[in-house]
Amino acid sequence: MRDPRxxxxxxxxxxxxxxxxxxxxxxASETLRHDAAAIAAFSRIFDQFDMRKEAVVEFLARAGFAMNQLSAVIGRGGVLPPVxxxxxxxDDAIVEALYEHGWNHASSLGGLIARDIARAARIPAYIADPVTTDExxxxxxxxxxxxxxxxxxxHALNQKAVARQAASALGREYHDCxxxxxHLGGGISVGGHRKGRVAEVSNAxxxxxxxxxxxxxxxxxxxVIRLCFSGDYTEREMRRKITGQGGLVAYLGT
Known part of the structure; x- marks a missing residue:
């Protein structure tokens, strides 16, 4: 029996x-880069669904894999209630929770895209270590x-994966370290991992x-209080200034 794909x-x-x-x-692997201006044109994360799914499907075609050759699809866990x-x-409950809680974070598209592709291929879809992992x-x-x-x-998925790699390099188990x-990316998070649990972490x-x-x-x-009461921004616009249009994007416009 061949290994699952x-x-x-x-x-x-x-x-x-x-x-x-x-x-x-x-x-096969690839990092699909998205233009900052194209991302900014979408008012909601979920509006990016078609663009990102199409990019994933095109990757599969370039890599020479058909959907019926897959055993399962797994996406990055999105914004859910604490787990x-x-x-x-x-399942349907996770999809509903992603739409309810995950409007402002790209990770919420992971499970949705995974399920859409998996349903077409009639295979299971999973998520791992959602960003709302709470320990x-x-x-x-x-x-x-x-x-x-x-x-x-x-960034629970990446933090836990890197922590396991570091533990392995030390010749130890993650739960013993x-x-x-x-995590350094579009967002940055710093976590304290104690015996396999993230006991303290910055909320990125x-x-x-x-x-x-x-x-x-x-x-x-x-x-922040001054900006909120200036009358220049709605609550939604202030949230976007903090996540999505802040940091280097705010200073450099790119």
Missing amino acids: LLVINPGSTSTKVAVFQGEQVA EGGVYEV LDDVARYTGLPEIERRSVF NLIVV LDGEGPYSPERSGTLPNTG
Whole structure:
């Protein structure tokens, strides 16, 4: 019996990474870059669905794989209610949750594109380590205001994969290690991994941590308050300034 052939889809803020695995071996892979101006033209993340799915299908054609040659499709886990890290099959409940909670993050397209391709091929679709993976210590949820509680939203898929690689390089198991992991991409997140759980992490979606290519990062509170009450921006526009149109994009326009 041949090893399963998996299509893996990892949408990020400015790119979609795709690969076909034969067992544990990479049969084909590519990073599909998306023009910043094209991304900015979409008012909602879900409006990018057709563009990104078409790019994935074109990758399969270039790589010489037909959909009926796949065993399963797995996408990056998107913005869901808080869950433990792990692998989940994409069912109707997960699709509904992605549409309800994941409007402003590209990772939410991972499960949706995976399921759409999988349904056409009549194979299962999965997601792994959603960005809302929540393993925080209780003390890590405190902020400087009791009305505001910190959330766990970060690059869980990449952080946990890199943490496992680092543990392997050390000759140890991930669940036996204490590690600090940094994801550098369109957004940046910094996580403290303790014995296989991400006990503390910066919320890269809500504006915590350093600024990045397209996110504002932590800002002076009074400056944000001034912008919010200036009358120049709606709530939605302010959210876009923090995630999507902040950071280097805000300074350089590209």
